[in-house]
Amino acid sequence: MLDVRGVSKSYGKVGALKSVDFAVGAGESVALLGQNGAGKSTLVKILSGLVRPDAGVVSLDGDETALHSGARAQRAGIAVVQQEVATVATMTVAENLLLGLRAAPVFWTTRTLREHAKPLLAGVGLGHVHPDTPMEDLTIAEQQLVDIARALSEEAKVLVLDEPTASLSDTEIERVLGLVREIKASGRSIVYVTHRLDEVFTICDRAVVFRNGEVVASIEVATASVPDIVTAMLGEALETYFPEPGELGDTRLRVVEMVAPGLAEPVSVALRRGEILGLTGQLGSGASAFVAGLAGMSPATSAEVELDGRAVTIAGRRDGLRDGISYCSGDRKHDGLFPGVSVYKNLSAPWISRITSRGRISRAREYTLAADVAAVFSIDESRLTADADTLSGGNQQKVALGKWLGTDPRVLLVEEPTRGVDVGARAEIYAQLRRLCREGLSVIVASSDTAEVLGLCDTIGVFYKGRLVETRRARDWTESALLTRVMHDASEEASS
C-alpha cells in the first residue's frame, strides 16, 4: 500500500533521514520506534506533506506521489494525526470535524454540520457526543478521537498517528487503541509512532526501528520480545564523551511531597552538593512538570523545600532567583533567549544588577564577565556582539544555559539541556555542567534522552505517567533497563 524508497532529508549539515526504505501493506499496522531525534518525526512530516524530502520516492498503491503540501498528501490518501492536538477549543465538535477538509460543504448550517458530523463521530465511537458541543468541553482523549475522525473522513488509505496516546490516561488509551484496531480491520494501513512498547504489542503487526536517521530493524511483533526491540533501538555502546563523575557533598536540596500540575502524585527528591540528578521519562511523564514546579513556574504547587538546611518557599520565579535556584526551560525559543539582542546582553540578563552602579551599566564589567561565561562554554568571543538568534542551535543553548552562571546559582534546573544541539556542543555542555558541579553546583536535568541522563548524571529518576516510579544511582542502571522502564511499566506487564 504505502512504499517509501530511499527517502533522505537533511537540515544544514545534519542528516535527519538517510535513505530510508520501508513499506506498509493493506490492513497492516506498523509501529515506528526510535529514540528522540532518530528520524521518526521527520518522516511523519514528509508523509503529511509539511516537509519535502531531499531525495527518494513515496508511492501509494504503486503510484509515485509528490507530497508537496498538506492538501496534496490528503488528496493522495495519507491522513496524518499530528502529535499536537489540531482542534480549535472554542468551536464546536462538528465545526472542528469539517475544518480544513476539502470535501466540506461551503454552507455550514447547524443541520448540515450535524448531518456531516454524526457518522464521523459514530465512526470513532463518539456517537454519544452531540455535534454542537464546544470542543473545550471534551476530554483530551475525546479531542484526540475527533482529530482521528477528521483524518478518517478524507477517505484515507493510510492513517499516520503520531504519538496519539502521549497525554491520555489508561482507559482513554484503550479507546484510542480499540479504534485503531477497527480501522485496521477495515483494510486501511496504519503507521503508528509511539514511545510505549505495550501499545506496539497490542496493536501493531510490525515494528520499524529508527536510529540516527536510518532504519535499523524491521521486527515482526508476534515473534518479538521487549528486549529484542530495546536492543534494536539502542544499537552500539554508549559514546565516551561524557565526563567523569565527581565527588558528592552534603545534602543541598530536599523536596518533600511536591504537588504540581502534570504530576499524578506528590514527588519527593533529594539532591546533594555536586550532584547531577537526571529525571527522565516520556513526553508528559511528569519529569519536566516537576522541574517547572520546583522553579516556581506553576501556579499551584505545594511542597516542603529545604535548601542547604534552610526551609524556603518558592511561590514564583523571583523567589527561586533569590535563593539561587536557576531554571533553564526546554524551550529556549519561548523563554530562554532574547532574539535580536546581542549575545553578551543575553548573557548578562539575569545579573544586570550586579554590573550596575547608580543605575548605570558598566559595559566593561559586563563584557568581561560575559566573555568569561562565553569562555567557559567555548562560545566564540567574536560572536559576543552578534544577535543571539543568528547563532547555531548549539551556541544558542550555551547562551541560554550560560547566562545563569553569572548569578552564582546553588541549584541549576535544566530541561532538555541538549535539544537541537550538535554533538560537539553537547560534549562541551556536559563537560561544563560536570565542572560546575565539581565546584559545588548541584544540577537537576529533566531529559527524555536516556543516553544523556545515563552518561551525565549521578542519580537517575524515572517518571511514568505522572509518577516518579524509580530512583537509582546511575551506575546501577543499564541503558536497556532504563529505556525499558521509561517506555514500559513493569506493573503493566501482565496486561500486555
Added chain:
Amino acid sequence: MRANARRLRQYGLPLGLFVVLYVGLLLPAMSPVASAYAILDNLTVLGLATLGVAFCMIAREIDLSVGSTVAVSGLLAIKLSAFGAPTSILLTTIIAGAYGAFQGFLIHRLRIDSIVLTLGTLILLRGVAYLFTDSALRLDDPADGDVFLTRVGGVFTVASIIAVVAYLVLGGVLRYTKPGREVYAFGGARSEAIAAGVNGRRVLITVFCVSGLCAGLAGSVSAYQSASANPTSYGDLLFAVFSAALLGGVSLKGGRGSAINVFLGVGVMGCITAAFSIRGSSYYEAQLTTGVILFAVVTIDWLLARRWASALARRRLELRHTWSGDSSTTSGRLTI
C-alpha cells in the same frame, strides 16, 4: 459549563449595556421611532466600517487604515458619479475590496504584522485622498444623493437598508459558511487551524478584502448621502470603530465576535451619539463618555477573564508539559 459562561460574557455584557443606554439615555430624550432611526442611521458609516474591521479582528489581525479607506472611497465615488449612483457605488466598493485583498496578500506574503502595514497605508491613503482634491468634491447634482436619505418605513433610509443587507450577508458568511468559520479558527487558534488544514493566505485575503469592501461601501454611500466628500473626513473613525467593536464584544485577541456583536456595539455608540446630540451637548462629551465606558467594559471583561485565568493557566501548563516534545527541532540526537 465553560462555553455558556463565555457566551454570556460575549453577548450578555454588550446587550445589557445597549439596553441600559437605550432605555436610560435615549428613550427619555426621543420617541422610539426617532431613536430607532438614529441608531440605524449609524449603521451606514460606522456600522459598515466596524463590520469590516471586525472580520480582521476575529482573524486576530487589525486594519488601522479604515478611516483613510473610507475617505478615499467617498472621493472616488463622487469622481465616478458620472456613471450613475449604483455603478459608482458598486465600482468604488469593488476597487476598495480589491485593494483590501491586495493588502491581505501582502501581509501574508511578507509575513508582516498587519498593524504595521496598515499604519503605513493609513498615512498613504490619507495622502491619496488629498491627491483627489484639497478642499472637497461635490456631486454635480446634489439631488442624486437624495434617494439614499429617503426614509423607508419610518426607521430606515435606503442607506441603512443597504447596510442592513450587508450585515445579513456578511454576518451569514461569517456564521454559516466554511470560509467564515475558518476566520474564527484562524483567529482563535492559529497553529491548530493551520495544522487542521486551514489556508492562512485565503483567510488573510478574505478578511482584508471584506474590510476594504465595507469601507468602500460605507464611503461611497455616505458620499452620496451628503452629496460631497472631503479628504479630511473620518480622521477619528478608527477610534469609533474600535470602540464599537470592543463594546460589542469582539475581541482583539481573535476568534471572538459576530455580526450581532458588531451590531450591538454600533448600537451602543449610536445611543451615546444620538443622546448627546439631541441634548445639544458637544461631540466631545460623547467621546468622553465612550472612552469611560470603553475603559469600564474592557476592565470588566478583563476581570471576568481573570476569574478563569488560574484554571486556564493550570490547564495550559499541563498541556505544555504534556506536549513539551518539540517536534520542530529535528536536528536533535541525529549524529550520535
Added chain:
Amino acid sequence: MSRSTVAMERGDAGSADVRRATVRRPSIRALALPLTFVALTVIGAILTPGFSTAANYRAVMLSAATTGIVAVSMTLVTMSGNFISLACSQSAMVAALGFAGLVGAGVPWPIAVVVVVIGMALIGAFQGVAIAMGLDPIITTIAAGAVMLGAAAAVSNGAQVTFDRVLTPFLSSVQPLGIPLPIYVFVLVSAALGWLAHATALGRRILLVGANRAAAHLSGLSAQRVTVVVFVVFSIGTGIAAILAIAPVGGGDTTFAAPLTIDVAAAVIVGGTILHGGRGSPLRSALGAVIVATIDNLMILNGFSFGERQVAKGVVVVIVVVTIIVLERGGRR
C-alpha cells in the same frame, strides 16, 4: 559556588580592549538611516534652491522638534513591547491646553510647567498601570485618548484656550544663538533618552522585556514595572513637547496637535524601531523625525501639494517597514 565559576581568568581586560570589542562593526542596517539622511541633504542642496540655507535648516529642525521629542519618548514604549501609544495627539493637546489655561489664569509659567509635567506623569502612570495589569495597550491608549479629548473639550467648552505670550517670554521667544528653544530641548531629550536606553540598567530592562517577555520573567525582570515607567516617560516627554509647541502660538483648541500620533508613528518606524519591541533606539527615532521633516521640507520647496507630501510619507513608511522585514529575513533563517 562562588564567582570562581566565571573566574576572571583573563584578568581585567583593558577597557580600551573591551571598548574595541563592544563596538559593533556598523551593519548596513545601522548605516542605512544616516546615509539616507546625508543623501537627502546633499540631493536637496543640489537640486533645490533655498534648501541649503541656515534659515531653512532651522525651519526643518523646528518642524521636526515637536514630533521628534514625542517620537524619542515613544521609542521606549515601543522598545518595551507595548506597541505605540495611540493617544499621542490627545496627550499633547491636554498638556498644551492645560498649560495655556494655567498661564492664562495667571499662574507663573515655571509653576505651570511643573504642574503640567506632574499631571502628565500621572496620566502616563495610569495608562501604564492599566496595561501592566494586562489590558491591551492599543485599547487602553485609544480609550485614554478619547477620555482626554472629551475631558479637555468639556473643560474648555470646545473654545480656544489662550494666554498672553508676554507671560512666557522664555518659552515663546528666546532664541539663544539664533536657534529656537524647541531645537535645544529636542537635542537634549534625544541625548538623555538615548543615554537612558543604551547605558542604564533601566534601558537594558526595557530592551530585554520587549525582546522576550517570558525570558525576561525567568531572569527576574518585571515587565509590569518597565511598562509603567515607559508610559510615564512617554507622557512627560509629550507634555514637554506640547508646552514648547503652544508657547510661541499663544493658544489652541482641542484640534491642537491632531496629526501628531501619525507623525510620531512615522518617525519611529522610519527610525527603524521594530514595533514588536526588543529592538530600537531613541536616537534613531530622532533621526527618523528629522528625515520625515526634511522630505516634507524638500517637497514643499519644490511645490508639491499636501496630498503628494502625505503620500510620500506613507510610501516612505511602507518602504522602510518592508525593507526592515526583508533584511531581517536575509539576516536570520
